[in-house]
Amino acid sequence: MDTVMLARALFGTSLGFHIIYATIGVGVPLMIIVAELMYIITKDEDYKIMAKRWTKGFAILLAVAIASGTIVGVLISLLFPGFMQIVGQVIALPFQIEIFAFLIEAVFMSIYLYAADRLPTPLRLISIISVAIGAAASAILITDAHAWMNTPAGFEMNANGEVINVNPWRAFFNPSFAVTAIHVTVSAYMTVAFLVGSIAAARLLKSTITDQERRYHKKSITLAIYIGAIMSLATAINGHETAQMLHEYNPRKLAAAEGLFETTTHAPLSVGGWTSREDEEVKYAIEIPYALSFLAGDRFDTEVKGLKEYPEELWPPLFVHTLFNVMVGIGTMLIGLSFFAIFWRWILKKELPGWMLALFVGGGPLAIIGIEAGWCFSCIGRQPYTIVNVLKTSDAATHANNVGILFALFVTLYCILLIVTVAVMVSYFKRHPVEPELVEKGV
């Protein structure tokens, strides 16, 4: 692999690692707030214990989130200096403000973590809400830079390739900022809700648990199902707007996502299959007639641009069709699962059967896969550009030697950290089971 490929591989892997922990970092504070609120409303000690245990798990993952965030924050400058040169002139604000948002989160997190026993309830609630706001703001601001790469704004390039007429706030509020920020935030909330659901469902499936534990985990899965249902629906509705944004600003990416070669009205939606460059079609796909046109413009006769509008060297890799399908497929499945559970449990008023719990165990990991697929789709679908129509990835990347060595070292590091975090989490919660806490509260 040449240096450019290695730089892309190293950066993509690092972000793929960071996003797992970052998403959890955005979502868990929301779950903790809900649990704290439930405790205030119902005075049920179970919710207090829940908030405490989620916080403990969060504290472990937070360390990896921050460490990996530091890695990507520095690596982006090291590996893509050509890109950062333009970022520094045009879209430095979100990166800068993000750090302040993060600091707020960090300061209030340590207050919540280390001083929780010493704080009165309102102050505790205020500190965890500040954590949630800080985390969401962090994510939204970083996403802003990403949105700007997809829909660059707020500057011009002169003939010498110099940046002129900079307007930092136009860049900040670029056309795709709002939709993308919402999509990232609600998908993070949905993911963490399903992760909590996974853990609770796995516990409930155990035959050995006590009645007390069963009640505790049922409360936790209930929260997970409701938040998961709301957030997954929000993700899909907003994802639809995101696709319309692509139709308007980046039709090349939408064409690649759908494997559409010819520009057409009444374009069908291809679900599944894979895109064949030779046959210029998506093979083995299920076609839903007119659906793509309708998705893109809310009308069946919307004209959707095909890949052939562009020279072939500007096509993104065509496998992004699969990434897109994975994301949308997972979204659809999880909406189905959570709403079916609500219907079953609260309309039919029946207990959730084992097979449904088993499905919920898979929900959390699936959501994580959805996040990974979505990001990889968005970043790879932008190729060969780093800043759409402005800067090619090959001009953005570093010319340093030694990227290969670093790639090997970082991949090793991520593998070790993944294993160690799981081991630490398991060992921590094995040594601090919920049962004694529930007994202690004396209900």
Added chain:
Amino acid sequence: MEESLLAVAILWSILFLYSITGSMDFGAGFWGMVYGKRKDSTASKIANRFLSPTWEVTNVFLVLFVVSLVAFFPFAAGMLATVLLLPVGLGLILLTIRTTFMVFEGKTERFKDLLRITSGVTGLVLPALLVSILPITLGGFIAFEEGYPQLLYGKLLSSVTVYMHIAFGLSTALFLSALFLADYAREAGDETAYHTYRRHAIWLGPLSLIIAVLTIFTMPEEASWIVENFRENMYGFGMSVTLFLIGYVLLFVKRPNGDVGYSRLSVVFVVLQYGFAIYAYGSAHLPYMVYPHLTIEEGFTNPTMFNQLLIAYIIGLCILVPAFILHWKLFLKDKRYLKQD
């Protein structure tokens, strides 16, 4: 003040903050390792109690430095990134191992020793790696191949000045952290730990001063320009030495109640000492970011961007300063936190 000068002053202030907080953080990891095995000493407990709530804030200064560097000086990104890829990349790996292991150490019983030793050893290696970047910016270690800068590793690794810089970084980190932990221990009412750390500060202080002076004599020919400039900043360096002496002597002064040493005042003077030294060094380094290839003027962003960044900074600080004061009160002043077991 010229805008690029203001920008570099802000950047330098962040570096100052990071070198102080980083020194305390890395040093505390080292002391935690040294005293971790000893049942009779509470010195390690004091070090760890300081570390747990502060490492995040320290880490933020590092990120803030990198982000501000790229934001204020985007045209410097190309050269710095290419030259520093390997050293900074390795530093990131060590920092990650350190951060995560430190947090994991508090959560598991197994591997406690391994985790403690990692945090101690990386506490030494990291400051060494970070200061070794300084001599690179002074000239002589960068060559151009096909128009792209490359770092001359052979020359770098065989040069005395690099090792002197490393020795300086280590002694400083250990001195600052020992002094700070002494004061922290006293705040917590732990006189034994106080005396342990005070003893270390007493030998490390003069040592780091001597190494600093010796380092200047090992500067290679290419860096003679900065030695010239040092002469023009003698006022700053003179202040620095004076402040150090005051801070040092304060460690020996008897208090009315019979205890030895005004540790809090001593910390203040030593931090001021580093302030003067770092700003004197910084102004001697001007106008170059990387001698002789890159000046601050060449690296600077456009004025529009700079103004917006300044506004963001001011608003950010208005929010953060109160938050920091709260943080400080909770963890560094609150007797209930300090004295817990």
